[in-house]
Amino acid sequence: MVLEINLRQKLGKNLSELLKKHNLKKEELSLILGFDNSYISKLIKGKINITIDKIEKIANYFKIEPYKLFKD
Numbered sequence: 001m002v003l004e005i006n007l008r009q010k011l012g013k014n015l016s017e018l019l020k021k022h023n024l025k026k027e028e029l030s031l032i033l034g035f036d037n038s039y040i041s042k043l044i045k046g047k048i049n050i051t052i053d054k055i056e057k058i059a060n061y062f063k064i065e066p067y068k069l070f071k072d
Contacts (some may be wrong), residue, residue: 001008005070007053007070008043008046008048008049009046010045010051010069010072011046011050011069011070012043012044012045014068014069014070014071015040015044015058015069016041016044017062018062020042021051025050026041026044027064029061032061033054033057033058035054055069
């Protein structure tokens with residue numbers, strides 16, 4: 001359970017940093033990826049789980065390896 005929360009927090013932090021680095025807003029990324037508008041916000045806050053398909057979609061968009069979304 002604790003590991004799951006830490007991974008969600010890492011994903012949220014890394015996703016937030018990617019948005020800043022690429023000068024994107026959460027709403028823009030949601031539109032680009034076809035996600036619900038609130039989905040990115042919930043991911044950044046660590047409130048929800050993510051599927052492997054969505055991890056791949058985010059990683060592909062940012063041209064990074066999927067594991068990098070969970071790195072410290």
